[in-house]
Amino acid sequence: MGGAISQIEAVNPCVSKCIERLRSLTLDEIVTFYSSVKTRTDKMSINFSEFNDIFELGLEDFNIWDTEHRNLINIFEFLTGVVMIGKMDFDARVNCLFDFFDFNNVGRLCNDELRLMITIVCQSVSKIKEISLHLKDT
Numbered sequence: 001m002g003g004a005i006s007q008i009e010a011v012n013p014c015v016s017k018c019i020e021r022l023r024s025l026t027l028d029e030i031v032t033f034y035s036s037v038k039t040r041t042d043k044m045s046i047n048f049s050e051f052n053d054i055f056e057l058g059l060e061d062f063n064i065w066d067t068e069h070r071n072l073i074n075i076f077e078f079l080t081g082v083v084m085i086g087k088m089d090f091d092a093r094v095n096c097l098f099d100f101f102d103f104n105n106v107g108r109l110c111n112d113e114l115r116l117m118i119t120i121v122c123q124s125v126s127k128i129k130e131i132s133l134h135l136k137d138t
Contacts, residue, residue: 017060018060018061021061022061022085023087025086027086027092027096030096031099034100036054037054044075044076046072047071047072048071065078074120076101077120077123077127080121081124081127083100084121097121100117101113
């Protein structure tokens with residue numbers, strides 16, 4: 001994980017700046033964003049306008065996650081990615097992700113929630129790695 005982030009930071013200063021902004025978010029800020037998303041929409045994807053309203057981040061931040069260039073990002077991929085690249089310890093990451101994916105609020109994940117969490121974590125990490133590989137080739 002750290003290797004992909006290091007590659008991004010070394011290759012593209014603009015993306016590096018965006019990643020550093022996202023990495024600087026505290027756990028409390030991430031949880032607040034998640035709560036804000038839950039109260040504003042029941043969709044799994046948001047467009048740039050919604051992204052900007054909720055996170056107050058720019059288009060370059062949005063484009064990191066909009067790898068399909070559809071002006072939509074999966075909100076769970078984004079928040080999971082922020083948790084994965086964030087500067088927090090392992091236990092804080094795991095607890096945060098479990099809270100995100102405990103949709104029925106019972107304090108544990110059912111099999112479907114666990115499968116979804118693992119899938120989204122893999123997709124998010126893959127996007128981060130894809131960004132670094134793409135930038136390395138340019």
